[in-house]
Amino acid sequence: MESELKRGFLVRQRAFLKLYLLKMIEANKRYGTQFLDDLRTEFKPYGYHPTHSEIYKTLHELTREGWVRREKKLLGEPGVDFQEIIIYHLTDKGKQEYELYRKQMKVEFDRCLGLLNQAMSDHYGPIKRK
Amino acid sequence: MESELKRGFLVRQRAFLKLYLLKMIEANKRYGTQFLDDLRTEFKPYGYHPTHSEIYKTLHELTREGWVRREKKLLGEPGVDFQEIIIYHLTDKGKQEYELYRKQMKVEFDRCLGLLNQAMSDHYGPIKRK
DNA sequence: CAATGAACACTATGTTCATTC
DNA sequence: GAATGAACATAGTGTTCATTG
Numbered sequence: 001m002e003s004e005l006k007r008g009f010l011v012r013q014r015a016f017l018k019l020y021l022l023k024m025i026e027a028n029k030r031y032g033t034q035f036l037d038d039l040r041t042e043f044k045p046y047g048y049h050p051t052h053s054e055i056y057k058t059l060h061e062l063t064r065e066g067w068v069r070r071e072k073k074l075l076g077e078p079g080v081d082f083q084e085i086i087i088y089h090l091t092d093k094g095k096q097e098y099e100l101y102r103k104q105m106k107v108e109f110d111r112c113l114g115l116l117n118q119a120m121s122d123h124y125g126p127i128k129r130k
Numbered sequence: 131m132e133s134e135l136k137r138g139f140l141v142r143q144r145a146f147l148k149l150y151l152l153k154m155i156e157a158n159k160r161y162g163t164q165f166l167d168d169l170r171t172e173f174k175p176y177g178y179h180p181t182h183s184e185i186y187k188t189l190h191e192l193t194r195e196g197w198v199r200r201e202k203k204l205l206g207e208p209g210v211d212f213q214e215i216i217i218y219h220l221t222d223k224g225k226q227e228y229e230l231y232r233k234q235m236k237v238e239f240d241r242c243l244g245l246l247n248q249a250m251s252d253h254y255g256p257i258k259r260k
Numbered sequence: 261c262a263a264t265g266a267a268c269a270c271t272a273t274g275t276t277c278a279t280t281c
Numbered sequence: 282g283a284a285t286g287a288a289c290a291t292a293g294t295g296t297t298c299a300t301t302g
Binding site: 008009031032033052053056057060075083084085086 | 263
């Protein structure tokens with residue numbers, strides 16, 4: 001489960017999304033499409049529009065690794081609305097792994113910010129701050 | 131030449147390197163391997179170790195687009211050292227394009243910093259600053 | 261038709277092999 | 282052997298198609 005943390009240039013999208021999905025699942029957010037909509041809304045100001053397949057692939061990966069458990073439900077009123085959705089829950093393992101992963105990602109984000117700030121300084125002069 | 135600026139998640143390595151290479155070429159730095167060594171040294175603290183093929187591919191792209199001109203030279207003393215190197219120079223077009231590209235990349239870096247800072251805030255609380 | 265998932269295609273990037281003086 | 286370049290392989294991600302109730 002550490003392939004996404006492998007060093008290189010900047011953090012991979014998959015690792016970035018995994019952290020957000022874990023957070024949303026822990027917060028009892030609901031299902032895939034809702035995760036997607038929430039993320040698109042949040043990142044719209046930054047021109048980042050994740051795809052549905054990236055979200056699902058990440059959720060499947062979390063399931064395969066045993067960090068989350070899936071529960072099938074009906075979206076609306078039973079007998080009226082037959083749309084099935086999948087609710088995610090953190091497993092005990094998932095709770096532990098999330099805590100660790102969150103710490104690792106902090107290091108990774110700091111690294112990326114360092115790299116970008118270095119570039120800013122190299123190309124646009126030292127950072128001005130009052 | 132704008133494919134690397136296409137919106138998405140974070141800035142692509144190729145675009146990042148292109149900006150650095152233009153800067154180094156403008157500053158009369160020398161040849162490919164030296165660019166590579168300099169960049170590896172600079173980014174070592176950030177765990178980023180670019181590959182030689184990425185550098186050359188970027189240089190070839192700049193050449194193809196007419197932003198730079200190539201000049202073959204011998205590395206050491208003529209008659210003694212036969213190692214050939216390729217020195218790069220900005221063309222007139224390249225000078226103009228570099229200026230524009232640099233501005234575009236500023237916007238892109240700001241966007242990436244925004245995205246990462248948003249994530250930092252979401253996962254590790256608001257940024258503390260005196 | 262919405263939600264999910266799989267298949268497929270393409271781009272970005274890294275690793276290995278080749279060449280040349 | 283160092284510098285360059287090409288070929289090849291893989292990873293990352295997006296687009297399209299399929300399924301299900």
